[in-house]
Amino acid sequence: MLRPYVEMVHNKRAKHPDNTVWLMMEAKWNSLVDYCQETLASTPYMNRYNRRGMSEIRKLGINVEPKKVIDTVLACYLMYDLEGRRFRTDQSFRFQLVRRVRGLTTTNAKSWPTGEGGKRKLVYDELPPKANIVMSTLIIGKLGSTGVTFSRIVKEDEEKERKEKLAYFDALESLR
Numbered sequence: 001m002l003r004p005y006v007e008m009v010h011n012k013r014a015k016h017p018d019n020t021v022w023l024m025m026e027a028k029w030n031s032l033v034d035y036c037q038e039t040l041a042s043t044p045y046m047n048r049y050n051r052r053g054m055s056e057i058r059k060l061g062i063n064v065e066p067k068k069v070i071d072t073v074l075a076c077y078l079m080y081d082l083e084g085r086r087f088r089t090d091q092s093f094r095f096q097l098v099r100r101v102r103g104l105t106t107t108n109a110k111s112w113p114t115g116e117g118g119k120r121k122l123v124y125d126e127l128p129p130k131a132n133i134v135m136s137t138l139i140i141g142k143l144g145s146t147g148v149t150f151s152r153i154v155k156e157d158e159e160k161e162r163k164e165k166l167a168y169f170d171a172l173e174s175l176r
Helices: 003-015 020-042 048-063 066-082 090-102 129-173
Strands: 109-113 120-124
Touching (some): 003 066, 020 048, 020 066, 020 129, 048 090, 066 129
C-alpha cells in the first residue's frame, strides 16, 4: 500500500535532484544513527525499551542506505496526510512507520523452510510496544517536521495540477 507514495517521493526527488534538502535529511538521519550508537556505547545501564529502540535504529543505519529510510518515512507521512482514514490514531501511524522502516532490512526477520520445493517463509519479528514508541519518537523527532512539510508541498502540487486541468476543461467547454 505504501508503494504509490514511495513513487511520489521518488518523482519529487527526480524533479529536484540537486536540492540541498536531500543532503540535509541524510545528515539528520546520520546524526540520529550516531546518537544512538554513542548512547548505546557509553551508557551501560539503560531502560531495555530505550536500548532496543536505539539498537534498531543503529541496525538500520548499518544495513540500509539513508536515502531508502528517508524515502520510506516521507512516503508514510504522505500516506498519513492523503489517506488518514487508514490510521485510526496517531499511535497506529507511529507503529506502521516503524514497521515500514524496519522492513527495509532483513536483519529483523527470521526464515524457515516451508517444505514446498525449498521455499522459505520470511517473518518479521515485532518490537515490544514500548520499544516501538521509543523508536518512532526518535525518528519523528528528526524527520517528522520534514515529513509534514513534504506532504503539504505534495498536496499543494496536486491541487495546482487539479486546478490547471479544470481550467483546461472549462476552456474546452467554452467552445460550444
